[in-house]
Amino acid sequence: MDFLVFQYPMIxxxxxxxxxxxxxxxxxxxxxxxxxxxxxNIINIAQGDLVILGGYIAYFMYLYGIxxxxxxxxxxxxxxxxxxxxxxLVINKVVDRDLFxxxxxxxxxxxxxxxxxxxxxxxxxxxxxxxxxxxMLFDSNVVLPNSKIFSAFISILFAACLVIYMKKSKLGxxxxxxxxxxxxxxILGVDTEKVYAATFxxxxxxxxxxxxxxxxxxxxxxxxxxxYTIRSFMIVxxxxxxxLPGVAMSGMGLGVFEEFADYILGTEFRIGSVFLLLVLILxxxxxxxxxxxxxxx
Amino acid sequence: xxxxxLILYSGILIFGLAAPFLFxxxxxxxxxxxxxxxxxxxxxxxxxxxxxxxxGNILFYGLGMYLxxxxxxxxxxxxxxxxxxxxxxxxxxxxTQFFQGMAAGLLVAAIVPTIVAGLIGYSILGLRGHYFAIxxxxxxxxxGEISGGxxxxxxxxxxxxxxxxxxxxxxxxGEFFYFLSFFTxxxxxxxxxxxxxxxxxxxxxxxxxxxxxAEAMGIETMKYKIIGWMISAxxxxxxxxxxxxxxxxxxxxxxxxxxxxxxxxxxLMAILGGKGxxxxxxxxxxxxxxxxxxxWTFFLGWQYVALGVLIVVIVIYxxxxxxxxxxxxxxxxFGEVVDEKDRKAQVELK
Numbered sequence: 001m002d003f004l005v006f007q008y009p010m011i012x013x014x015x016x017x018x019x020x021x022x023x024x025x026x027x028x029x030x031x032x033x034x035x036x037x038x039x040x041n042i043i044n045i046a047q048g049d050l051v052i053l054g055g056y057i058a059y060f061m062y063l064y065g066i067x068x069x070x071x072x073x074x075x076x077x078x079x080x081x082x083x084x085x086x087x088x089l090v091i092n093k094v095v096d097r098d099l100f101x102x103x104x105x106x107x108x109x110x111x112x113x114x115x116x117x118x119x120x121x122x123x124x125x126x127x128x129x130x131x132x133x134x135x136m137l138f139d140s141n142v143v144l145p146n147s148k149i150f151s152a153f154i155s156i157l158f159a160a161c162l163v164i165y166m167k168k169s170k171l172g173x174x175x176x177x178x179x180x181x182x183x184x185x186x187i188l189g190v191d192t193e194k195v196y197a198a199t200f201x202x203x204x205x206x207x208x209x210x211x212x213x214x215x216x217x218x219x220x221x222x223x224x225x226x227x228y229t230i231r232s233f234m235i236v237x238x239x240x241x242x243x244l245p246g247v248a249m250s251g252m253g254l255g256v257f258e259e260f261a262d263y264i265l266g267t268e269f270r271i272g273s274v275f276l277l278l279v280l281i282l283x284x285x286x287x288x289x290x291x292x293x294x295x296x297x
Numbered sequence: 298x299x300x301x302x303l304i305l306y307s308g309i310l311i312f313g314l315a316a317p318f319l320f321x322x323x324x325x326x327x328x329x330x331x332x333x334x335x336x337x338x339x340x341x342x343x344x345x346x347x348x349x350x351x352x353g354n355i356l357f358y359g360l361g362m363y364l365x366x367x368x369x370x371x372x373x374x375x376x377x378x379x380x381x382x383x384x385x386x387x388x389x390x391x392x393t394q395f396f397q398g399m400a401a402g403l404l405v406a407a408i409v410p411t412i413v414a415g416l417i418g419y420s421i422l423g424l425r426g427h428y429f430a431i432x433x434x435x436x437x438x439x440x441g442e443i444s445g446g447x448x449x450x451x452x453x454x455x456x457x458x459x460x461x462x463x464x465x466x467x468x469x470x471g472e473f474f475y476f477l478s479f480f481t482x483x484x485x486x487x488x489x490x491x492x493x494x495x496x497x498x499x500x501x502x503x504x505x506x507x508x509x510x511a512e513a514m515g516i517e518t519m520k521y522k523i524i525g526w527m528i529s530a531x532x533x534x535x536x537x538x539x540x541x542x543x544x545x546x547x548x549x550x551x552x553x554x555x556x557x558x559x560x561x562x563x564x565l566m567a568i569l570g571g572k573g574x575x576x577x578x579x580x581x582x583x584x585x586x587x588x589x590x591x592x593w594t595f596f597l598g599w600q601y602v603a604l605g606v607l608i609v610v611i612v613i614y615x616x617x618x619x620x621x622x623x624x625x626x627x628x629x630x631f632g633e634v635v636d637e638k639d640r641k642a643q644v645e646l647k
Contacts, residue, residue: 043431090609090613093613098616100350100427100430101616103350103430104564104568104612105608105609105613107608108605108608108609108612109605109609111557111561111604112601112605112606113605114601114605115599116602119598119599230434266446268446269443272441275439275442276435278439279421279435282428282431282435283421290423
């Protein structure tokens with residue numbers, strides 16, 4: 001094996017740290033997806049495009065001279081209302097229908113968003129420069145941009161706030177009740193329509209935060225949405241719905257996997273390897289489940 | 298086959314054979330229409346009849362496209378040098394070489410995807426519902442990304458398919474591809490129609506309605522699911538091979554594994570026409586293609602926005618499609634026995 005990764009252990013450390021910091025961001029997006037999947041039973045293909053839209057909000061603040069880190073506060077507010085608007089226009093009509101209908105409808109939204117962003121912001125790869133500098137570790141063998149550390153910290157902060165909010169607040173309790181049994185919640189006086197709208201809004205807001213962080217740490221491009229959707233879907237199915245530590249762990253695992261795939265296979269196969277991993281995970285899951293079924297027989 | 302059907306089919310056949318001479322300016326459009334109908338009809342085999350909504354048939358389409366072109370070039374010239382020279386015409390196919398290569402290429406383009414479908418079928422078709430949909434979506438995109446990194450088939454810069462040889466007439470290229478796609482369409486229609494009149498279709502419908510129950514009744518569902526997918530893959534590969542020659546240029550994510558365009562089109566066309574019917578995808582594809590070509594030029598640049606809106610509108614307000622709507626309106630025409638009293642009672646209820 002003459003790969004660089006195995007010859008120089010420091011690169012392995014670098015890849016692991018990069019991957020973990022990246023994975024925290026993925027976990028944040030996946031948390032939003034798990035939330036709406038659990039509550040509304042909808043898989044939102046437009047998840048990644050919401051992320052990219054949040055990124056463009058931060059990028060525009062950067063263009064107008066405001067520090068992009070403030071996007072972490074502005075983007076979720078705007079994205080919350082975008083999410084509510086999407087819910088009112090499209091999602092509430094597909095929420096209790098066949099799952100395939102909702103997948104296809106959100107796929108349509110995804111294409112729509114992709115192209116609108118392409119028109120509004122142009123097809124260039126952009127990033128918002130935060131000017132945070134870098135941190136050197138291990139005799140400057142490992143280089144970590146401070147923006148990545150900042151983004152991981154903010155992601156954890158937002159996730160923690162949301163967890164506490166879901167536990168303590170009235171709306172959070174209503175959301176959890178609806179996730180457990182929508183019908184029973186309705187009987188007990190929960191306005192499920194409002195809960196659904198709020199869930200979708202919160203999900204969009206989380207995507208906004210993640211997008212703003214991605215625009216600081218990495219790059220954004222109108223067509224980069226779908227890989228984020230696939231990553232969050234993958235994290236959710238590996239972790240399972242409602243398993244928060246699992247989401248965090250599998251998010252980081254995916255981040256590390258991607259960094260290593262990048263080093264070993266080459267950057268051009270990075271996205272391809274993510275999609276291939278999805279197929280492999282689903283196939284593995286299918287064989288595991290079928291063995292369980294045979295055992296029951 | 299009764300008399301009405303005979304008139305209908307012969308009418309369509311005569312129209313199809315005469316079309317390139319009646320509308321010589323639309324030959325390419327008509328060929329694309331034939332390919333679209335093939336794709337929609339074969340998507341319908343799993344999407345409509347079997348209930349397995351696949352976004353991944355684009356995999357077979359793109360595979361067929363690359364295979365057909367590679368065989369056509371590779372039979373006579375070194376493939377690596379061909380792709381390296383890009384659009385430059387360093388090698389020229391003679392007419393005989395071109396047609397021989399095309400025939401062999403189409404054969405490979407049909408057979409290899411079928412084998413691939415058979416091999417991956419056991420693992421992929423065990424997934425249910427949305428897991429299957431997302432998995433096939435991932436397969437299509439992964440294939441596009443990976444083929445975009447392989448040097449010998451042109452990687453990111455694309456692959457030029459052999460140009461049509463000079464056989465004396467300027468119209469020959471359009472006519473050749475039109476008749477090729479039209480005969481593929483007829484072949485597909487005959488195959489699908491004969492499948493739909495056998496027990497096989499009933500088994501597919503049983504899988505759609507309740508797979509566990511079908512299995513409990515003693516049907517080997519997995520076997521039939523794989524066979525259904527293989528039939529789709531066969532025709533998708535063939536359609537891809539023809540489309541590659543027609544377009545003349547293959548790009549990994551924009552032409553071959555174009556999940557954003559062709560991959561969605563085939564689902565959309567089948568749903569627009571009405572999934573789970575023989576004629577639905579054909580009608581849907583025709584209307585969709587006319588709409589697309591008629592209005593795309595007005596939306597220049599905005600076509601994907603229009604496409605996104607179209608998907609959302611069709612899926613939300615029109616999930617049963619045209620055939621489903623007709624079926625609700627005139628159930629007698631579809632061979633459903635309607636009790637007159639029952640209908641009156643329903644009207645009163647409304």
